[in-house]
Amino acid sequence: MFPHHREREQPIFSTRAHVFQIDPTTKRNWIPASKHAVSVSFFFDSNRNVYRIISVGGTKAIINCIVTPSMTFTKTSQKFGQWADSRANTVYGLGFATEQQLHQFSEKFKEVKDAARLAREKSQDKELANTALSIAAPQFSQDLSDDFQSPPVMCVNGPEDKLFRSQSADITLSSEKERIKKMLSEGSICEMNLEAELFTLQDSNSKLVAALHEANANVEQWKKQLVAYQEETERLREQVADLEAHGGHGPSDLLKDELTQSLEELEALLKAKDEEIHILQSKKTDYHEIERERDQAIHRLREVEMRNSELERRIQNTERNLSNSLEDRDRMDSELQRAIEILDIKIFDLNDLRQSLVKLMDK
Secondary structure: OHHHHHHHEEEEEEEEEEEEEEOOOOOOOEEEOOOOOEEEEEEEEOOOOEEEEEEEEOOEEEEEEEOOOOOOOEEOOOOEEEEEEOOOOEEEEEEOOOHHHHHHHHHHHHHHHHHHHHHHHHHHHHHHHHHHHHHHHHHHHHHHHHHHHOOOOOOOHHHHHHHHHHHHHHHHHHHHHHHHHHHHHHHHHHHHHHHHHHHHHHHHHHHHHHHHHHHHHHHHHHHHHHHHHHHHHHHHHHHHHHHHHHHHHOOOHHHHHHHHHHHHHHHHHHHHHHHHHHHHHHHHHHHHHHHHHHHHHHHHHHHHHHHHHHHHHHHHHHHHHHHHHHHHHHHHHHHHHHHHHHHHHHHHHHHHHHHHHHHHHHO
């Protein structure tokens, strides 16, 4: 099936990214779908007017998603974005190498979504026109026959009032459930955004920790070299002082110039090592800044979890209220049904009494 679609589909945009999928059990953690960056492409099927996002890792398709007008691509960080696929019941995440690639993919996603919406509207208009043409004449004749043949309908106030109340209760309860589900979905989206941001911060933190360990090891090595250079410098200075004190009895002027040049080179090297040490110390402050940002993200994630727990508690209360309302409605329905049955019996008795009175009057 997949190669057959590829034969009639045309690629319109392609990029490379790391592909992730949301954990189907927790709905919170990201699971890598590819070990390295893979190609992610938009395809267009001109026969069906369908746009798809396809990504192949090795011999299997890790993304095979039809773009619908209801989809939304959300940027959760500078290099990470996500969207939900209701057909596959999952959420896809893409990690890009640069912010520009993320921006290009987001713009192309919007264009494809608008194109899919226009294609769906055209298809719906065409289907409505064909349906209207096909059922216009039979419907007209059926309306005429119904006007002449259908008998009058009698209505009793009891069942009509029962139906109206049941429909009103269903509408109210369903609207309340939709509102609670919307609140819970917003909290889940916010939580996934914080998870992605925390994932990025942890990645940056691990890289900085590795760089800091390497820098600390280099600093220790450079300190040892610095001590050796300082000892060598002192020794050369003592030799220069001895040469100046002894005058012509020591080495030649050429050796003195070489020692002076070596001393200047060592001093320049010491200066360069000191600058590198200052740079590494400044990087330590950046590491502390990343640590603080990570702590803030963890704090916000905990707040979102508390909010989700509160929403779950409210949903449980709403479900209990819903079950109680349904029980009350069923009880009222049963009581109303008994009242209707009693009323029917009374009407039947009155009808019998009326017939008896008519017979009595005839006699």
